[in-house]
Amino acid sequence: MSKPINLGHLQTFVAVVRHGSFSAAAQQLDVTQPAVSLQIRQLEKRLGTALIERVGRRAQPTAAGTELLAHAEPIQAVVASAIDAVARRATGAMGRVRLGTGATACIFLLPRILKELRQRFPLLEITVTTGNTADIVKAIDDNVLDVGLVTLPAG
Numbered sequence: 643m644s645k646p647i648n649l650g651h652l653q654t655f656v657a658v659v660r661h662g663s664f665s666a667a668a669q670q671l672d673v674t675q676p677a678v679s680l681q682i683r684q685l686e687k688r689l690g691t692a693l694i695e696r697v698g699r700r701a702q703p704t705a706a707g708t709e710l711l712a713h714a715e716p717i718q719a720v721v722a723s724a725i726d727a728v729a730r731r732a733t734g735a736m737g738r739v740r741l742g743t744g745a746t747a748c749i750f751l752l753p754r755i756l757k758e759l760r761q762r763f764p765l766l767e768i769t770v771t772t773g774n775t776a777d778i779v780k781a782i783d784d785n786v787l788d789v790g791l792v793t794l795p796a797g
Contacts, residue, residue: 649721651685654678655693656714659707662700736765742778743770743791751791 657667658678668675686693693707703711730736743752748770756768771778771787781787 645688647685647688648681649717651681651688652710652714652717654681655685655707655710656718658682658694658701659703659711662702664701730765736763738767738769739789740787741768741770741789741791742773742781742787744774744778744793745772747791747793748772 654667654671654673657670658664661667661670664678664682665675668678671678682694689706689710691706692704693710694701695704695707696702741752752770756770759766759768771781773781775792778787778790778792782790
């Protein structure tokens, strides 16, 4: 199995190619120019080939660098998407909540609460099941429901 490449080095490579300059890439990434040079050297060493060639004052991808660039941008997009998805989960802003309640609460209390929840958390899927207190408590015990809103003591 081959050793994976460092995603930070890949990001630096893309920045150098986009800007055509190590110093402009360093400025965009908020690192020093020597740090950019080191990351590119490490990436080139890891891949066993030159990725950037200096033509005058301009940094351009080599043929191998052009190949890597074609893969690097989709990789960065997938990584960004994964980070966003995990962040949304971490904030509790998405997923599924299964709620059980009696008919009275369902009719009089939940509509306003559900409307507000859907506005605040549009990626949150809320399902509501109605039943009596004993059924709701059993469904929670059986992990069929996540939350129960009941009027009688559940104890």
